[in-house]
Amino acid sequence: MEEMIEKPWYEDPFIQEMMGLMGSRSMRSIMSGFKSNLVFAGENGMSDAARYLDKTLFDDEKRILIIADSFTKKFFSKIEKGFKKYDFKFRIWDGCIPEVPYYTIEEGVKICQEFKPTVIVALGGGSVIDTAKVVNIKYEKPELNLLQIDVVSGAIGLHRKVKHLVAIPTTIGTGSEATTTAILNDTRREPHKKIAVTCDDILPTVVILHPDFVKKLPPYLIAGTGLDTFAHAVGAFVSNWNNPYTSAINLTAIKETIHYLPRLVKYGSKDVEGFEHMQWAALMAGLGFSNTMPGIEHALGHSFGAVMNTHHGMSVGLFTPQSVAWQAKVTERWKDLCPLFDLDITGMPRKKALNALLHEMQLFIRKVNGFASVSEFKNPVIKQKDYQKAIPLMAEFALNDIAHLASYRPLKLNHYKKMFEAAWDSKELVL
Secondary structure, three states, X not given: OOOOOOOOHHHOHHHHHHHHHHHOHHHHHHHOOOOOOEEEEOOOHHHHHHHHHHHHOOHHHOEEEEEOOOOHHHHHHHHXXXXXHHOOEEEEEOOOOOOOEHHHHHHHHHHHHHHOOOEEEEEEOHHHHHHHHHHHHXXXXXXXXXXXXXXXXXXXXXXXXXXXXXXXXXXXXXXXXXXXXXXXXXXXXXXXXXXXXXXXXXXXXXXXXXXXXXXXXXXXXXXXXXXXXXXHHHHHHOOOOOOHHHHHHHHHHHHHHHHHHHHHXXXXXXXXXXXXXXXXXXXXXXXXXXXXXXXXXXXXXXXXXHHHOOOHHHHHHHOHHHHHHHHOOOOOHHHHHHHHHXXXXXXXXXXXXXXXXXXXXXXHHHHOOOOOOHHHOOOOOOOHHHHHHHHHHHHHHHHOOHHHHHOOOOOOHHHHHHHHHHOOOOOOOOO
């Protein structure tokens, strides 16, 4: 594997300047498309997926590597039961770690070289699925430089060794099961920085949604991963990289999250219907932002989370109102969100209407036990002096995040600094 001494392609200043043009309507009409996968859901989802995979593989190809973490490996028996009549051989590797440190990829590749799987099943949340995606790349293309796979390149030529990448999400927010991107934590840079790896080939070919894999989520992860879904859909909807298909998907994901996430926070495992709806919302939000681009809430949230060691969903959720506020100067799409919050802005002055929406969004975030300002964080508690000291670094990270490229309204380093400053109490966002 290559030493990570160079920077990712999207940190190049020239590319950062040029990418803004890619969001123009003329360019989107040329580049627009939609990438998706096969989805098997409900009580029969596992057996339906097993039958499909059986039909696509020769008998001597039926080798499944389950990639999991120390928690999700307990679900292996459910997979084994669903596949038992099709004579698949299994191996499980539970070496995934949250935030995907780079060295774990090397461990996963070694397992692949020994077992030679034709199917990789990612069983877990975003970190597990992202790990599986990158393990797949480096197993099939060991010579490939992860830092130089750009979004324009598209396919890189996978699916020759691993015929299927299957995602079984065990949270209600990652969206990674429906995206062509994986996020790694570059532990070779000091301080550590999250980097994005993007190519068409790592979109899972099959997704399995079953409430049994999510209904035991603890309350903090219900809130955190649910807010991740919210951030994905909202950020992508107000982006200029949309089309009618993605707009419909993102609006539905937002609507479902607003309705069902508060129920899950309140009732937890008792609300199986709520989990089923949030599984679909997470998938739709993943499809929605993968086929557009996430908003700057991800540039801000990635940076904040990496430096302050906070949960990804809580971090991007915190900055979702700020993302809407910033883009509102160049788009009217935020107005379509108002009815979802039962907000009637008829006759309101524009700025008052926007502030009313931002207030409702912050109320929703708090309603589902998220944090609408940095000062509210409890896990971990963040001291103001430590936060203020970290702002220059977080702003630099945000400026060099892949999500920064998607902003149709240009941003500079100073804008990010002001956004992080405003986020301490979030009383007045940067418009």
